[in-house]
Amino acid sequence: xxxxxxxxxxxxxxxxxxxxxxxxxxxxxxxxxxxxxxxxxxxxxxxxxxxxxxxxxxxxxxxxxxxxxxxxxxxxxxxxxxxxxxxxxxxxxxxxxxxxxxxxxxxxxxxxx
Amino acid sequence: xxxxxxxxxxxxxxxxxxxxxxxxxxxxxxxxxxxxxxxxxxxxxxxxxxxxxxxxxxxxxxxxxxxxxxxxxxxxxxxxxxxxxxxxxxxxxxxxxxxxxxxxxxxxxxxxx
Numbered sequence: 259x260x261x262x263x264x265x266x267x268x269x270x271x272x273x274x275x276x277x278x279x280x281x282x283x284x285x286x287x288x289x290x291x292x293x294x295x296x297x298x299x300x301x302x303x304x305x306x307x308x309x310x311x312x313x314x315x316x317x318x319x320x321x322x323x324x325x326x327x328x329x330x331x332x333x334x335x336x337x338x339x340x341x342x343x344x345x346x347x348x349x350x351x352x353x354x355x356x357x358x359x360x361x362x363x364x365x366x367x368x369x370x371x
Numbered sequence: 372x373x374x375x376x377x378x379x380x381x382x383x384x385x386x387x388x389x390x391x392x393x394x395x396x397x398x399x400x401x402x403x404x405x406x407x408x409x410x411x412x413x414x415x416x417x418x419x420x421x422x423x424x425x426x427x428x429x430x431x432x433x434x435x436x437x438x439x440x441x442x443x444x445x446x447x448x449x450x451x452x453x454x455x456x457x458x459x460x461x462x463x464x465x466x467x468x469x470x471x472x473x474x475x476x477x478x479x480x481x482x483x484x
Contacts, residue, residue: 262413264413289471291473298477298478299477299478300375300461300463300475300476300477300478301414301461301475302475303472303473303474306471346413346414348413351416357402357404357419357421357426357427357465357468358404358416358419358427358429359404359406359414359416359473360416361406361413361414361415362413363411363412363413364411364412364413366411
């Protein structure tokens with residue numbers, strides 16, 4: 259069974275602090291996605307990482323795909339209250355074009371002003 | 372370009388009843404996937420429809436069923452509702468079975484009492 263484990267599950271920090279969220283698995287994935295979900299809304303895709311060792315930056319967010327394509331991290335620099343939300347990592351299950359995503363259990367981030 | 376629209380937004384049903392949830396896919400997308408998200412958890416894959424055919428199913432019992440129509444909109448039907456079916460039901464559309472380029476709707480919050 260392919261699983262994605264996220265840590266930490268909850269994070270409450272002050273505005274301006276840095277943080278890292280981790281997404282780990284024992285399985286190898288061809289790609290991995292990060293989503294952010296706000297209360298009452300569906301997840302919104304932030305980034306897709308494809309190549310082992312790849313680093314992508316989206317303003318203050320830095321995403322890294324592990325060399326072995328089994329893990330990923332999301333680092334936020336100088337967090338702001340607008341970053342508050344549920345962060346989810348996801349990867350395509352199985353092999354081939356299954357179209358099925360498996361999700362981690364999510365990391366709830368609260369950034370206090 | 373319109374996004375993914377789900378209806379209704381909220382629903383309360385009694386245990387044992389049946390429910391139908393609806394999803395209009397994003398313009399140009401031919402694939403619809405349904406996910407169940409329990410409170411504080413990541414979404415879990417229910418099934419996917421591609422060009423009106425079921426293209427993969429997650430670990431959900433047969434009382435969860437679906438349809439996709441020629442205009443690529445979709446329905447999720449759940450029979451014999453149980454209390455544990457209370458969750459946010461998310462619809463995501465994509466092109467050619469995804470999972471890249473998923474666009475999620477805001478979801479239907481189902482409460483079973």
